[in-house]
Amino acid sequence: MATRLLLAWLDEPSWSIEWLTERLQEAFPTVEVETVGEVRLPPQLFDVTRGQWLSNMVLGYAAVLAEKLGGDALLLVVRGDAYTPGLNFVFGQAFLGGGVAVVYTERLRPGFYGEPSNRRLYLERLLKEALHELGHAWGLEHCSSPRCVMRFSNSILEVDEKEPRYCMRCAEKLMEAGVEVSSAYIIG
Ligand SMILES: [Zn+2]
Numbered sequence: 001m002a003t004r005l006l007l008a009w010l011d012e013p014s015w016s017i018e019w020l021t022e023r024l025q026e027a028f029p030t031v032e033v034e035t036v037g038e039v040r041l042p043p044q045l046f047d048v049t050r051g052q053w054l055s056n057m058v059l060g061y062a063a064v065l066a067e068k069l070g071g072d073a074l075l076l077v078v079r080g081d082a083y084t085p086g087l088n089f090v091f092g093q094a095f096l097g098g099g100v101a102v103v104y105t106e107r108l109r110p111g112f113y114g115e116p117s118n119r120r121l122y123l124e125r126l127l128k129e130a131l132h133e134l135g136h137a138w139g140l141e142h143c144s145s146p147r148c149v150m151r152f153s154n155s156i157l158e159v160d161e162k163e164p165r166y167c168m169r170c171a172e173k174l175m176e177a178g179v180e181v182s183s184a185y186i187i188g
C-alpha cells in the first residue's frame with residue numbers, strides 16, 4: 001500500500017512545517033509526504049469565550065479536507081489551542097484508523113509556560129505530537145511503554161518524558177497497517 005500523507009497547517013511558521021515534513025518523510029520512508037499549504041478554518045469552529053478551537057469540529061473539517069484533496073492520510077497543524085468536551089485542552093486529536101489527525105501547537109511552546117523560547121525543544125514536541133496523532137490515524141491505540149511516543153500525555157512534562165519514537169510493538173502494528181517505520185524512529 002503506497003500511502004500519500006498530506007500536511008496542511010494554519011498560522012504555523014514555515015520553518016517548523018519544513019522541519020516537520022523532513023522528519024516525517026524520514027520516519028515513514030514508504031509514505032509520500034506532501035505539503036498542501038495553509039488552510040483557513042471556518043470561524044464557527046472557534047470558541048471565542050474560551051479562546052480555543054473545538055477540536056471535534058476541527059477534526060471533522062480536516063476529514064472533509066482529506067476527502068477533497070484525495071490523500072490517504074492528512075495531518076493538520078494548527079497554531080492555537082483546542083479542547084474537546086470533558087477535556088480542558090488537547091495537544092491533538094485523530095480519528096482512530098481513519099487517516100486524519102490534528103495537532104495544536106499553542107501548548108507545545110515553552111513560552112506558554114513562561115519559559116524562554118527554545119526552538120529545538122518546540123520542534124521535538126511538535127514531532128512527538130505529530131507521530132502520536134498519526135499513530136492513532138493509522139490505527140494505534142495508547143501504549144503503556146514509558147518512552148513510546150504512543151503513550152498518553154496529559155501534560156507537557158509527560159510529552160517531554162517520552163521519545164519521538166515508537167516502541168517495537170507499536171512500530172510492528174504500523175507495519176502491519178502498511179506503514180513502514182524507519183529504524184531511527186523505533187526504540188531499539
Ligand atoms: Zn493519544
Ligand SMILES: [Zn+2]
Pocket residue numbers: 143144145148149150151166167168169170171
Ligand atoms: Zn508503543
